[in-house]
Amino acid sequence: MNAELRRGLERKYGTKDNAIIEEKLKDLKNIFPDGGPYVLTHADLNSGSIIVNEGKIRAIIDWELAGYYPWWVERWAQESRCRDTSCIEICDMVWAGLDAEHDSDAKHASKQFTKKVTNPVDEVQTVLKHYPIRHTEAYDVWRRPAWCKCKPLGGLINRRNFESKLKREVDYNETAQATYNPEYSDREDEVEESEVAEDLRSLSL
Numbered sequence: 001m002n003a004e005l006r007r008g009l010e011r012k013y014g015t016k017d018n019a020i021i022e023e024k025l026k027d028l029k030n031i032f033p034d035g036g037p038y039v040l041t042h043a044d045l046n047s048g049s050i051i052v053n054e055g056k057i058r059a060i061i062d063w064e065l066a067g068y069y070p071w072w073v074e075r076w077a078q079e080s081r082c083r084d085t086s087c088i089e090i091c092d093m094v095w096a097g098l099d100a101e102h103d104s105d106a107k108h109a110s111k112q113f114t115k116k117v118t119n120p121v122d123e124v125q126t127v128l129k130h131y132p133i134r135h136t137e138a139y140d141v142w143r144r145p146a147w148c149k150c151k152p153l154g155g156l157i158n159r160r161n162f163e164s165k166l167k168r169e170v171d172y173n174e175t176a177q178a179t180y181n182p183e184y185s186d187r188e189d190e191v192e193e194s195e196v197a198e199d200l201r202s203l204s205l
Contacts, residue, residue: 011130031120041069045078047087
């Protein structure tokens with residue numbers, strides 16, 4: 001992960017000055033939330049996966065994405081996906097019951113979480129977007145045959161959804177140029193910003 005972050009920082013700040021890159025990398029690590037403890041995480045909390053009856057949570061379903069992740073991933077994933085008011089209200093009930101540090105003022109608690117977790121994670125994501133990470137077979141597809149004349153689009157079968165052994169690939173010798181930033185570069189000619197692919201998956205340092 002450090003190698004990818006260094007390349008992303010090079011592109012973001014338009015420099016290969018090792019001292020600057022190491023300083024920026026250190027800053028990212030200092031603000032990133034702690035990894036431990038690892039806890040059982042649902043990872044897909046939303047209004048459709050929380051069963052509520054008579055004002056009480058009765059069950060939580062849809063555990064396909066569950067696993068052991070850092071303590072903050074559950075809430076981070078929920079806040080990243082859950083936007084509507086009803087979903088937020090239901091999930092606040094969950095945090096009130098699970099989070100020992102949950103403030104009685106839900107808005108204050110949310111702001112604190114945003115400051116300590118969401119913003120630092122977003123910063124790391126932003127850096128990684130400057131350097132593409134690809135997975136083999138991730139985009140391999142087969143076209144399904146048409147069902148009938150009235151339905152000519154049969155759809156797609158994605159390789160990544162079955163028996164796919166994804167291999168993570170990073171081309172460290174890629175020649176695409178970094179975004180020019182005069183604050184961190186002594187080059188006289190401005191370098192055009194290169195286009196990068198966005199392959200966002202779970203992020204954890």
